[in-house]
Amino acid sequence: MSTAVVIGAGASGLASAFFIQKFLPNFSKVIVLESSKRVGGWVNSTRHPDGCIFEHGPRSLRPVGEQGRNTLQLVEELGLAKDILPVFRSDASAKNRYLYVKEQLCPLPNSLSGLFKTLPPFSKPLIKSVALEPIRRRGKGNDESVHSFVQRRLGREMADIAIDAMVRGIFAGDCRKLSAQACFPPLYKMEQDYGSLFAGAIFGSKGPKPELTGLARKAKQEGWASWSLAGGMQELTDSLADAVGNSKGGEVRLGSPCVTLTPSSDGLGKIAVQTDSDKINADLVVSAIYSKDLASLLPGSMGDLRQDLSLLPSVNVVVVNLEYKENVLPVKGFGHLLPSSENKQILGIVYDSCTFPEHNRKGSPESTRITVMMGGAWYKNLLNRDGVLPEGSELVWMAKDAAAKQLGIRSHPIRWQVSLQKECIPQYQLGHVAWVQSLEKKIQESNLPLHLVGASYRGPAVNDCINNARKMVASLAQRS
Ligand SMILES: Cc1cc2nc3c(=O)[nH]c(=O)nc-3n(C[C@H](O)[C@H](O)[C@H](O)COP(=O)(O)OP(=O)(O)OC[C@H]3O[C@@H](n4cnc5c(N)ncnc54)[C@H](O)[C@@H]3O)c2cc1C
Incomplete structure (x- = not known):
């Protein structure tokens, strides 16, 4: 035994x-x-009796890749397929992501035509960075920071703004310190194997395709971008x-x-x-x-x-969930991120009610749930002069203030919850x-x-x- x-x-x-x-x-x-x-x-959902769900950790998973398919298979084995809440690629929350730069909410391009336009906060059309990518020099195979990798392949502006913000969103971390090889292994491998991300995306996807069954097949056929569960x-x-x-x-x-x-x-x-x-x-x-x-x-x-x-090392993140009585979001989308040059304390705001309205309080009017993420690698900037994290009420005030400035939400939340997640995201x-x-x-x-x-x-x-x-x-x- x-x-x-x-x-x-x-x-x-x-x-x-x-x-x-x-x-x-x-x-x-x-x-x-x-x-x-x-x-x-860190997987932690507060379920309120009126149907409102606050997520304090992960809120959605992607269905693609070996990892995504494996989780979907597990979901089926656990008998949870009936509870899946898919987000379709055509949904606003899958298509629309924003950056908050120079006090402005900037939509990221979500179509091919968007790549050809000069859209703030970028000073030139993104197609220029993308078109030059295949001819940029290959790395030497050593580990390098995510910032350095992206700057080399896609230019400084992409690294300083888009990738800086994205790494804050995923790792609550500083892209100048984190490893490209460890944080984004598929991108690192594409460059190693094919010399460019562009070539890697084209040639790397050739080869035998896995045979999809069950939920993974459904996810592909129906075009899921991500998913959560009813509970x-x-x-x-x-x-x-x-x-x-x-x-x-x-x-x-x-x-x-x-x-x-x-x-x-x-x-x-x-x-x-x-x-x-x-x-x-x-x-x-x-x-x-x-x-x-x-x-x-x-x-x-x-x-x-x-x-x-x-x-x-790892970082602390302060997660503030806010619920407003009515639909107060000025835009539809997944949420927005802030590059570190814009704001050290606030990492970004997730528009939860837009992605999973099923997790909203039942009844009318239609409510809004958002999550303000703070701290991460910039946690010290949240501390007061004595090196102490402000009280919960002050953190709620900071989150409300961020929602007011960045999204124009002036009304008062009807419910909130603050969680300090200590050493929650390891820094690769x-x-x-x-x-x-x-x-x-x-x-x-x-x-x-x-x-x-x-x-x-x-x-x-x-x-x-x-x-x-x-x-x-x-x-x-x-x-x-
Ligand atoms: C705010 C936040 C948002 C996130 N968002 C996403 C997202 O949207 N999508 C996504 O994919 N991932 C997301 N993540 C990351 C993901 O949630 C975590 O990386 C993942 O849940 C970690 O799981 P784990 O089991 O490895 O570790 P943990 O969740 O840390 O579990 C470890 C467990 O071990 C217990 N433990 C510790 N020491 C001992 C001991 N000595 N004896 C017994 N038990 C012990 C702890 O109490 C804990 O329950 C997010 C994380 C955070 C913090």
Whole structure:
């Protein structure tokens, strides 16, 4: 009888446990340890009784690519297909994205003709950057910052404005510090393989196409751009936890932190997992927590690995959800982002009610939900003179003020919620890919039955987390 312990009940940990139960039947016990009182980790939806849903973490997932298809398959296996809320490519929230620059809301081009026009905040038509891309020099294959990569391929203005804002939207991070290879592996690979992004997009998409089935096929046929679930994103992690906990030998323990991990000294290749109440002798341990948190669980004898694991920085994000009584949005779209040159404190505003009106309060009039994201790599700019984060009410005031200035919303919200998400998005800095490889090599050499999944390593998007969990289990299944 073998026992697997998964540390952390976020998307990565729950998906790992689910796939272990599915593909590694020799593990008759699968225990998920979660330090907090709830499952989901950063996937966190507040469901109000009147139907209004506030998302404090991820709010939509993309259906495309290996990762997107894998999550859709999981959704089907969990019986959640009926609850899918698709956003179609023709919907305003899929087509319209904005930048807020020089105190102006600027729509990004969403058609070919838009590329030929000079649209603010850009000083020339974007086609000029795109047309020159194939003849720009190829990188030397070293890791470089996202900013440097984009500046080299698409010019300074694209890097300073569009990519700066986009990286703030995805990683809450600074594109001058983050690694192109780690943050955007497909783009990095296109340049490596084909010399240009343009050529990569054309030739890279040739080759055999995966055969689509089920929801992935539906998503392609119907032209989905993204999706959520009727009960919010948390429905996915709640259902995963139910599936794991209700399977024979499966257990999800809440309020049960892993305190230490000690490799067995008898050479049997086990790990003693100490929780705050008992000790489990595990044949397999999957770490699905932030790498720094894993570092603190390892014994002093593993100082080298501890040291390496603690190197990954992450950022704090303040998420302010606001609800207004009526439809107060001046435009329809997904939301807008601000480049760091425009505003250090506010990263962007998501127009949630436009993308998923199904998550609005039931009844009329039609309400508005928006989310103001603040801080990230610029978190220090939110702190007061004493280095302290202002009170929640002041943060709500800042969010309201941003909505008023950037969207002209003058009315008062009827409901709000502030969440400080501490160390929530790992920052893949230069050398990240090599760091992950070296960690995995060290663990392999130590012969420990320890495996790493989660946002710290190979992509922070929920689709990445779930797909990496599946790949980790698949590789174990192949070996067994
Ligand atoms: C504000 C925000 C918006 C986001 N938006 C999107 C989006 O739109 N789309 C998208 O794809 N992604 C988005 N993400 C990223 C994505 O949500 C996360 O990267 C992903 O959910 C991480 O999942 P995880 O399971 O790897 O880690 P986590 O969610 O961090 O889960 C780890 C779990 O481990 C627990 N834990 C920690 N230490 C211990 C211990 N010692 N013992 C036991 N348990 C422990 C924690 O309590 C936590 O529950 C967003 C993230 C944030 C913060």
